[in-house]
Each structure stands twice: as structure tokens, then as C-alpha cells.
Amino acid sequence: MHYTTLGRTGLRVSVAGLGTGGFSRMGLKTGLSEDEAARLVVEAIELGVNFIDTAPPYGTEGVVGRALKSVPREAVVVATKSTVRRNGEWWTPARVVESLDNSLRLLGTDYVDVFMLHAVDPDMYDYARDALAPALLAEKQKGKIRHIGLTENPIVDHTNATLKRAVHDGVWDVVMVGFHMMHQGARANVFPVTRRNRIGTLIMFAVRSIFADPPRIAREMRGLAQKGLVAQWLADTDDPLGFLVHEAGALSVIDAAYRYARYEPGVDVVLFGTGNAAHLRANIAALLQPPLPEPDRAKLAALFGHLTGIGLDGHEGRTR
Numbered sequence: 001m002h003y004t005t006l007g008r009t010g011l012r013v014s015v016a017g018l019g020t021g022g023f024s025r026m027g028l029k030t031g032l033s034e035d036e037a038a039r040l041v042v043e044a045i046e047l048g049v050n051f052i053d054t055a056p057p058y059g060t061e062g063v064v065g066r067a068l069k070s071v072p073r074e075a076v077v078v079a080t081k082s083t084v085r086r087n088g089e090w091w092t093p094a095r096v097v098e099s100l101d102n103s104l105r106l107l108g109t110d111y112v113d114v115f116m117l118h119a120v121d122p123d124m125y126d127y128a129r130d131a132l133a134p135a136l137l138a139e140k141q142k143g144k145i146r147h148i149g150l151t152e153n154p155i156v157d158h159t160n161a162t163l164k165r166a167v168h169d170g171v172w173d174v175v176m177v178g179f180h181m182m183h184q185g186a187r188a189n190v191f192p193v194t195r196r197n198r199i200g201t202l203i204m205f206a207v208r209s210i211f212a213d214p215p216r217i218a219r220e221m222r223g224l225a226q227k228g229l230v231a232q233w234l235a236d237t238d239d240p241l242g243f244l245v246h247e248a249g250a251l252s253v254i255d256a257a258y259r260y261a262r263y264e265p266g267v268d269v270v271l272f273g274t275g276n277a278a279h280l281r282a283n284i285a286a287l288l289q290p291p292l293p294e295p296d297r298a299k300l301a302a303l304f305g306h307l308t309g310i311g312l313d314g315h316e317g318r319t320r
């Protein structure tokens with residue numbers, strides 16, 4: 001495994017981070033038991049992954065808690081989150097602290113390394129910073145939280161509007177941002193400031209569903225070409241990203257997607273979500289490969305650098 005420093009937190013973290021949410025939720029959504037899912041978490045840890053991301057809505061905090069029983073607590077960096085608003089209801093500071101306490105109980109630990117406000121839409125940002133961050137800092141004083149952060153919501157926020165503000169505020173030690181081969185906005189919107197301010201970055205959506213679904217990529221290209229947003233040749237083939245797969249390049253489009261995210265300057269941890277042991281091993285192996293050849297990276301920037309909002313589906317938007 002390769003390790004890096006998560007911004008000013010100083011935490012040493014694996015460049016491959018295990019995401020226990022997304023579509024897979026460690027396999028809980030596709031029939032794995034909590035014990036089987038926990039074994040997958042332990043396998044990731046045995047392969048050197050020490051960053052684990054969870055959240056109450058994923059239903060995986062108990063799974064992570066089971067896995068934590070078999071490793072020394074300090075060997076793993078655990079991140080979890082709290083909702084800010086759900087179904088129109090704003091969560092009070094007291095409710096967020098209650099959520100933290102419940103997470104600690106499910107995780108079986110007395111502290112969370114990184115506690116983040118979850119999927120903060122642009123119109124939630126002022127409330128998150130002004131009403132909730134002070135409550136989190138008070139919990140930090142008590143030792144229940146080591147560092148605080150927030151995650152954007154790429155499903156509705158295609159232009160990093162929340163993070164464009166958050167990275168200047170000095171409050172957040174860590175941010176989670178959507179970034180992938182066809183959604184590259186964070187390069188200009190987020191990473192220059194996180195690097196300057198030494199804010200740790202966690203990447204979501206590196207693969208999500210689009211790059212794991214070849215017919216979906218081809219469909220997406222046809223739609224974009226019709227709108228004049230990508231070159232026609234990308235719509236005239238069933239394998240538009242096939243140019244990335246060659247002897248000196250990527251092993252597959254998924255391999256390319258994880259490697260692409262990992263080597264973007266400013267990226268600390270690339271999260272991957274899976275409920276499948278073979279995918280887990282393949283994704284860790286991909287993240288340890290060298291960068292994609294420079295001509296391939298340059299081509300991805302030239303072809304897709306101007307796009308926003310591609311493949312940022314939520315759970316309901318899943319096409320397979």
C-alpha cells in the first residue's frame with residue numbers, strides 16, 4: 001500500500017480508501033450478511049487500507065464496528081458523518097451530536113478520526129458552518145472527534161458550489177469531493193485551494209456506476225455528441241474509452257478511472273465502494289499502479305475537461 005498525509009490533520013492514510021456506502025454498501029444491498037461484509041472490511045485492512053468511510057444512512061457503521069474488533073483501533077482512520085437536513089427538516093446541533101454518539105456506539109469506539117457533515121447542498125452551507133460546526137468543535141474538545149469535515153453532494157451540485165466556499169473558511173480539515181474522468185471540475189474549483197490551505201481531500205465517484213457499465217458509457221457519449229459536447233467519433237463506437245486500455249496504459253476502463261483519480265494533484269485518498277472481494281482486490285491493485293501515461297491523461301482533459309454533471313447519479317438514478 002502507498003500512504004500519504006491527509007492535509008493538516010497529519011493523519012497517515014492509505015491512498016486507497018474503503019467506501020462503505022455508494023451503491024454497494026459493502027455488499028449488504030446484494031445479499032451479504034453483516035459478518036461477510038465485515039470480513040471484506042478486514043480483508044481491505046489486511047491489504048493495507050487504513051481509511052474507512054461510513055455514514056448512518058449507509059447502514060454499515062455496525063459492519064465497520066465488527067471489523068474494528070479484530071484490529072487495534074489506532075491502526076485505522078475512521079470517518080463517519082451526520083445529516084444536515086433530511087426531508088426538509090434541519091437537524092439541530094443537539095440532533096447532530098446525538099447522531100455522533102449513536103455512530104460511536106455502532107462503531108464500538110470512543111472517537112471518530114474524521115467527522116463530516118454529509119452531502120451539504122449549496123443552500124445548506126451557511127447553516128452547516130454557522131450552526132453545526134461550532135457544535136462539532138465542542139465535541140472535538142471532548143475528544144469524541146479528531147478532525148471535522150464536510151462532503152459535497154455531486155448529485156445536485158455539479159459545479160462544486162458548496163466546496164468552492166467551504167475551502168476558504170478555515171473550519172474544515174477534510175473535504176469529500178466528486179471527481180472522475182468525465183467530471184473534472186474540482187481541478188480548478190477545489191484542489192488549488194485545498195492544497196494551499198492543506199485541507200485533506202477524499203474522492204468519491206471515481207467509478208460510481210458509469211465506468212462500471214460499458215453500455216452506459218456508450219449511451220452517455222451518444223447523448224453528449226448529439227448536444228455537440230463531445231467529438232462525434234466518441235459516439236460512433238461501442239467502446240469510446242477503449243483508447244485508455246493498451247499495453248503501456250490501463251488494464252480496463254475501471255482500472256483507468258481509479259488511477260486517473262489517484263494521481264490528480266491535490267487528491268489524497270480515492271474511495272472505492274464494492275461488495276465484491278475480487279473487485280476489492282482489483283481496485284486496490286489499480287490504485288497502486290503508476291499514473292496513466294501522460295498522453296492519455298492529456299487526452300482525457302482535452303476531450304472531457306469542459307463537462308459537468310456526467311454520471312453523478314444517486315441511488316434512484318441507477319441504470320443497471
Ligand SMILES: NC(=O)c1ccc[n+]([C@@H]2O[C@H](COP(=O)([O-])OP(=O)(O)OC[C@H]3O[C@@H](n4cnc5c(N)ncnc54)[C@H](OP(=O)(O)O)[C@@H]3O)[C@@H](O)[C@H]2O)c1
Binds near residue numbers: 279
Ligand atoms: N456525499 C457523500 O458523502 C458520498 C456520496 C457518494 C459516495 N460517498 C462515499 O464514497 C464511497 C465511494 O462511492 P462511489 O459510489 O463513488 O464508489 P465507486 O468506487 O466510484 O463505484 C462503486 C461502484 O462501482 C462498482 N465497482 C467497483 N469496483 C469495481 C470493479 N473492479 N469492477 C466492476 N465494478 C466495480 C461497484 O459495484 P460492486 O459492488 O459490484 O463492486 C459500485 O457499483 C462510498 O462508499 C461512500 O463511502 C460519499
